[in-house]
Amino acid sequence: MADDTTPIPEDETPGLSRRSFFLGAGGLAASGLIVGGAAGGAGGFALARATGSETAATADVTYPFFDQAHQGGIQTEPQKYSVFMTYDLTTSSRAAVQVLLARWTAAIAQMVKGQPIGDPEPTNPEAVALDSGEAQGLGAQGLTVTLGLGPGLFDSRFGLASKRPALLRQLPTLPSDQLQKEYTGGDLCLSACADDPQVAYHAIRNLTRMARGTATTSWTVTGFGRASAGPSQQTPRNLLGFKDGTRNVVDDADFARWVWLRDQDQNWMNDGTYLVARKIHQNIEIWDTDQISDQETVFGRTKGEGAPLSGHREFDTPNFTKKDAAGNPVISPTSHIALAAHENNGGIKIHRRSYNYTEGIDGVGQIDAGLLFIAFMNDPEHFIKLQTKLGSVDRLNEYIKHIGSALFAVPPGPDTGSYIGAGLFS
Amino acid sequence: MADDTTPIPEDETPGLSRRSFFLGAGGLAASGLIVGGAAGGAGGFALARATGSETAATADVTYPFFDQAHQGGIQTEPQKYSVFMTYDLTTSSRAAVQVLLARWTAAIAQMVKGQPIGDPEPTNPEAVALDSGEAQGLGAQGLTVTLGLGPGLFDSRFGLASKRPALLRQLPTLPSDQLQKEYTGGDLCLSACADDPQVAYHAIRNLTRMARGTATTSWTVTGFGRASAGPSQQTPRNLLGFKDGTRNVVDDADFARWVWLRDQDQNWMNDGTYLVARKIHQNIEIWDTDQISDQETVFGRTKGEGAPLSGHREFDTPNFTKKDAAGNPVISPTSHIALAAHENNGGIKIHRRSYNYTEGIDGVGQIDAGLLFIAFMNDPEHFIKLQTKLGSVDRLNEYIKHIGSALFAVPPGPDTGSYIGAGLFS
Numbered sequence: 001m002a003d004d005t006t007p008i009p010e011d012e013t014p015g016l017s018r019r020s021f022f023l024g025a026g027g028l029a030a031s032g033l034i035v036g037g038a039a040g041g042a043g044g045f046a047l048a049r050a051t052g053s054e055t056a057a058t059a060d061v062t063y064p065f066f067d068q069a070h071q072g073g074i075q076t077e078p079q080k081y082s083v084f085m086t087y088d089l090t091t092s093s094r095a096a097v098q099v100l101l102a103r104w105t106a107a108i109a110q111m112v113k114g115q116p117i118g119d120p121e122p123t124n125p126e127a128v129a130l131d132s133g134e135a136q137g138l139g140a141q142g143l144t145v146t147l148g149l150g151p152g153l154f155d156s157r158f159g160l161a162s163k164r165p166a167l168l169r170q171l172p173t174l175p176s177d178q179l180q181k182e183y184t185g186g187d188l189c190l191s192a193c194a195d196d197p198q199v200a201y202h203a204i205r206n207l208t209r210m211a212r213g214t215a216t217t218s219w220t221v222t223g224f225g226r227a228s229a230g231p232s233q234q235t236p237r238n239l240l241g242f243k244d245g246t247r248n249v250v251d252d253a254d255f256a257r258w259v260w261l262r263d264q265d266q267n268w269m270n271d272g273t274y275l276v277a278r279k280i281h282q283n284i285e286i287w288d289t290d291q292i293s294d295q296e297t298v299f300g301r302t303k304g305e306g307a308p309l310s311g312h313r314e315f316d317t318p319n320f321t322k323k324d325a326a327g328n329p330v331i332s333p334t335s336h337i338a339l340a341a342h343e344n345n346g347g348i349k350i351h352r353r354s355y356n357y358t359e360g361i362d363g364v365g366q367i368d369a370g371l372l373f374i375a376f377m378n379d380p381e382h383f384i385k386l387q388t389k390l391g392s393v394d395r396l397n398e399y400i401k402h403i404g405s406a407l408f409a410v411p412p413g414p415d416t417g418s419y420i421g422a423g424l425f426s
Numbered sequence: 427m428a429d430d431t432t433p434i435p436e437d438e439t440p441g442l443s444r445r446s447f448f449l450g451a452g453g454l455a456a457s458g459l460i461v462g463g464a465a466g467g468a469g470g471f472a473l474a475r476a477t478g479s480e481t482a483a484t485a486d487v488t489y490p491f492f493d494q495a496h497q498g499g500i501q502t503e504p505q506k507y508s509v510f511m512t513y514d515l516t517t518s519s520r521a522a523v524q525v526l527l528a529r530w531t532a533a534i535a536q537m538v539k540g541q542p543i544g545d546p547e548p549t550n551p552e553a554v555a556l557d558s559g560e561a562q563g564l565g566a567q568g569l570t571v572t573l574g575l576g577p578g579l580f581d582s583r584f585g586l587a588s589k590r591p592a593l594l595r596q597l598p599t600l601p602s603d604q605l606q607k608e609y610t611g612g613d614l615c616l617s618a619c620a621d622d623p624q625v626a627y628h629a630i631r632n633l634t635r636m637a638r639g640t641a642t643t644s645w646t647v648t649g650f651g652r653a654s655a656g657p658s659q660q661t662p663r664n665l666l667g668f669k670d671g672t673r674n675v676v677d678d679a680d681f682a683r684w685v686w687l688r689d690q691d692q693n694w695m696n697d698g699t700y701l702v703a704r705k706i707h708q709n710i711e712i713w714d715t716d717q718i719s720d721q722e723t724v725f726g727r728t729k730g731e732g733a734p735l736s737g738h739r740e741f742d743t744p745n746f747t748k749k750d751a752a753g754n755p756v757i758s759p760t761s762h763i764a765l766a767a768h769e770n771n772g773g774i775k776i777h778r779r780s781y782n783y784t785e786g787i788d789g790v791g792q793i794d795a796g797l798l799f800i801a802f803m804n805d806p807e808h809f810i811k812l813q814t815k816l817g818s819v820d821r822l823n824e825y826i827k828h829i830g831s832a833l834f835a836v837p838p839g840p841d842t843g844s845y846i847g848a849g850l851f852s
Contacts, residue, residue: 224507358648
């Protein structure tokens with residue numbers, strides 16, 4: 001057992017001897033993923049080091065997992081697709097939560113290498129498969145899975161109240177919010193991102209399966225195209241047809257200043273961050289009837305190039321004081337970019353990592369679509385401040401509706417032999 | 427005006443002078459997409475030749491559109507993603523249907539080249555954009571859009587009853603069907619497939635927009651990963667974790683024998699085909715609890731390699747008469763592959779072109795997922811025969827549920843200057 005492992009006390013894991021790790025003991029033990037007596041039911045266990053037998057079956061991008069300061073899927077260049085899932089805990093056992101985080105970590109560690117959970121060709125055909133199989137042969141596809149902890153985890157259920165980070169609360173209702181209860185909150189969240197949607201889906205499906213008996217699904221959004229760019233990527237477009245994320249936080253200095261946590265009251269959160277998720281419905285059929293010139297006024301940018309209306313090229317710095325011949329601001333003060341700009345918000349920046357979604361047809365026959373807004377920041381108040389302003393006067397509000405909302409604390413990356421969120425239990 | 431164009435009679439298009447072609451006249455006329463007086467409101471028009479100014483902005487795959495015997499998206503190597511949408515006509519005007527098919531054809535012709543509908547940087551900013559914009563910069567991505575005509579088009583509404591192909595009827599209710607009315611039928615369908623889901627979505631979104639006032643959306647499925655392979659592709663996996671489509675019809679001889687129509691009662695359907703769409707819900711959370719050996723019995727194939735249980739490699743020909751030591755068939759006669767095999771169905775083959783889908787969480791907290799089964803055939807009875815057998819005794823029925831169903835006649839590809847389905851109106 002590695003020294004930095006936080007073992008799960010035997011007396012707190014009554015279910016562990018009946019229920020083998022993951023779903024079946026045989027395949028898992030054979031895969032070398034666990035050490036200790038858990039599979040045999042004897043008690044305390046820990047996660048073993050990764051097997052090290054990583055063979056690059058494909059030329060796919062693979063991100064390192066253990067022993068990184070931060071979890072993947074935050075500063076990682078945005079992959080093309082995502083599946084975001086939230087969960088509500090149904091257990092009242094702190095140990096069961098701990099086991100779930102440990103199991104999830106072990107499984108994520110396998111999947112980000114492009115490997116199935118357990119043995120791809122199980123030696124015991126009478127076993128239930130550890131892995132559902134649909135990602136086999138697809139490779140890692142740059143998979144990352146980011147795990148977040150909701151405020152509910154620190155309520156009276158699990159005796160973890162003393163571990164609650166001071167900044168972690170349910171987000172308040174903000175101006176213009178039209179939240180639907182079924183898209184809000186969650187005790188836990190997982191955000192799987194990959195360059196193949198079936199790989200992202202596979203991860204969430206199998207992690208959900210592991211949660212059975214401990215947590216139930218709450219709400220989910222499948223992102224079918226990124227709406228945020230990394231430093232080497234072209235800026236993608238949201239479903240309103242505009243480039244999104246041109247001024248996103250992407251460099252290390254901004255990440256250090258605005259995203260990563262340090263010197264926290266809860267030191268287990270250092271190197272972590274906060275994740276704000278907002279499900280934003282877009283009234284695209286109404287938007288589509290709007291004049292291009294008005295759409296550009298709404299955003300403060302041109303639709304084609306994505307240039308600020310004060311400039312010519314996408315990456316020109318917006319000039320919010322520039323006036324036209326009639327003396328009016330070229331970029332409307334109630335345009336989306338004027339309201340969101342760090343220049344107009346005391347310097348505040350957040351790192352956005354959003355995805356477009358579509359969910360078929362709504363009740364009145366219109367295409368149901370929008371944006372899963374995901375942002376990372378080292379103080380949720382930064383988002384609250386920005387959205388309070390945007391929700392109040394943003395010209396875009398005529399065409400969008402915030403229907404889902406949640407805040408999660410994102411722990412740092414796990415050490416080898418440990419698991420995400422281990423600091424909660426030490 | 428091209429000689430092979432079927433003009434729309436002036437007296438049948440009263441709305442045409444008020445409503446410009448597509449959504450705005452200026453941009454469209456400027457793009458060279460139309461000739462004749464339609465934009466000016468003078469009457470008959472036709473679709474012009476493609477502009478020929480195609481510049482390959484990306485290295486994307488682009489498929490030819492006009493003057494192909496068959497529509498794209500049938501024998502085309504399956505792209506990775508799809509959006510399938512059905513429509514119900516709300517107009518009672520035959521001419522309005524004709525205009526819609528013509529507009530759709532013109533727009534599809536642009537989009538399959540990776541070009542927006544109309545001018546990407548409109549010269550008149552006061553105009554409403556012809557193109558919603560979110561696919562700009564993404565390239566063609568191998569886009570195809572396949573247009574189908576439902577049985578309803580030939581009912582009493584449009585005076586087209588005499589044009590109905592004899593084989594086109596609503597599919598009957600088949601054994602085990604648990605159809606939900608909201609996922610059945612449709613007067614028209616569009617199936618957009620591309621290697622980027624946002625490109626496929628963009629196509630359907632913009633074509634839907636053009637239908638406003640003529641047709642409303644009926645049901646839709648977004649396919650997030652192909653579940654059928656072309657001849658040069660590895661066999662993909664469905665969400666049950668099994669390879670799907672190993673024995674699919676892929677060669678020209680089989681297409682000629684089993685897919686393409688010839689010598690039809692309605693000669694406008696020659697070189698066309700029939701499209702069967704089935705929305706198949708998969709109870710994946712129950713499936714995931716099943717033993718691998720039982721899953722393999724259900725399919726008649728191994729899960730990892732995808733080999734028939736009578737053989738060793740994926741493409742080994744199944745031996746349905748092979749017995750084990752106890753005298754039982756190695757491949758169960760009620761396995762999915764035994765029931766579907768052409769050897770056991772008088773030689774019948776269909777071309778499958780299915781996609782996996784996921785639609786979030788269902789009413790009881792389970793992941794809602796399945797397969798959009800799409801198949802092409804030159805006689806719908808072939809599907810009916812196969813599914814009657816499968817629906818009756820397929821072992822897979824314990825885990826799947828056919829909830830959506832529709833049949834469409836797919837006309838041949840359009841000639842330059844004409845449009846898909848023009849033969850209906852001549």
